[in-house]
Amino acid sequence: MSERPRAAPVAWRRDPWWALSLPLLVFLALPLVALLVRTPPARLVANLTDPGVLQAVTLSLATTVATTAAIVLVGTPVAFTLARRRFPGRRLVDTLVDLPLVLPPAVAGVALLMAFGRRGILGGWLGSLGIEIAFTPIAVVLAQTFVAAPFYVKAASVGFAGIEPELEQAAALDGASVWQVFRHVTLPLAWTGLLSGAMMAWARALGEFGATIIFAGNYPGRTQTMPLAIYVGFELDLDAALTLAVILVGCSFIALMVVKGFLRRDVEMT
């Protein structure tokens, strides 16, 4: 944890930077406040027991937890490689990992369909083995993983890079195996970065919509996650949609507060 240089305190009422910051801050806060104002707490609690709402919440929680676990499992080696190894084409790999960050989710959905759909490159072969992916919760997890993985890999990569290589080399010289070095030296030093990356990935997966509706489809209880239920609910049952929206805002808010406050680490996107 580095100490950031603190500027001398300026009377904020006379500070022009504060006034210039207000437009964006108000713009960001206003829709969220409007959401809370439009949803009276009594209705919120009542809607929480609505079967459609419960289905969406349970499905979202189950899939995002699975997604985060998968991302940590397969993303950690990538993060470590990017942080520690120099190899030809490293910039290309780095760009590939970053790509889902800037790719429109709808594009990700179409691309996943082309790869894993029934007539897709891999999907066709999987289909012949009897494994159907589209329209199942597996498809939801795949869509979420595609868009959320960069969040974890980036943060984990920064976490790993922040460790002095000499520490790991010293442990290796003392006879520790690769796994022992990782478990006893690397992980304890990097865990805050990994955890904050995992939280951001989880929050992103929770909000995933475009790729999900195109690749996984829309079926209550099976593939209708909270964002999909909000989109559909907008036409059908605005109340339920507002309840889900408030829950989503709450979850994202808590995730960010945990990352910023408890872990005392600002989220850096480099």
Add this chain to the structure above:
Amino acid sequence: MMGMDRQSPARTRKKRTWAASVLALAAFASVLVPWAMSSRLPDLPMTRQATLVVLAAASLSEVFAEIGQRFEAEHPGVAVLLNLAGSQQLAQQLAQGAPADVFASADEKQMGIAAQAGRIAAGSSQPFAHNRLVVIYPQDNPAGLEKLQDLAKPGLRLVLAASEAPVGRYSLVFLDRTSQTPAFGPDYAAAVLGNVVSYEQTVKAVLAKVQLGEGDAGIVYVSDVNAGNAGLIGILEIPDSLNPAATYLLAPISDSAEHELAQAFIRLVLSPDGQEILARHGFLPIK
């Protein structure tokens, strides 16, 4: 970023010039290419006299595109802006105050919702076309569909539109009618609904999923099957006795800024020319 390499000032300058040139080229191309691709005058505010915003059900995509072009040819300086989505999505947009001039809905219910929201004057909506449902399947027929009863086959992947969308509601009406028909039996509807894998927001999304082969079957309008996709999908007819007659309604938006243009557009749709265009796209005339 980790390990930034030091570069000579000359190399940095060269890189910056190169980057600036690429950006400038990209900005230029992003304006030039779309403009070059449009065969008319650029649609800039100064060249346009008026814009007619038409909210039309997704199933009207192709036919209203043609009618819109016809309208623009007859009214130079007017641009027809088509907002295509599920009728239920459009009705919600109208209820939330979206500015528009004309609303074309695929059923009475969504037109009613727009009227209830105060955007359509009572009695100002009128039918302009009919449509029928048809079952479609991917060209290679993975589920081996031969008759309507096959839709109840266990394991079949059926894609329907959400029940809020008119075509989704009509599909449920069709299934409802089958339960009173001995040829299908009382369990048919439930079995078919058990085969649904996804409820899409528009009929075009249903069409896309079936065309891609993601679904084994789907229910769309007969007008959605056209020369463009006829080779990619197969169809199963639904007999008239079971087929709900979808009625499309057209109405001007009460607070529209282009009253005369809206009325002119509606007149074109209802005229023999408009009806002929509708017929060519697979719609049925109003009787």
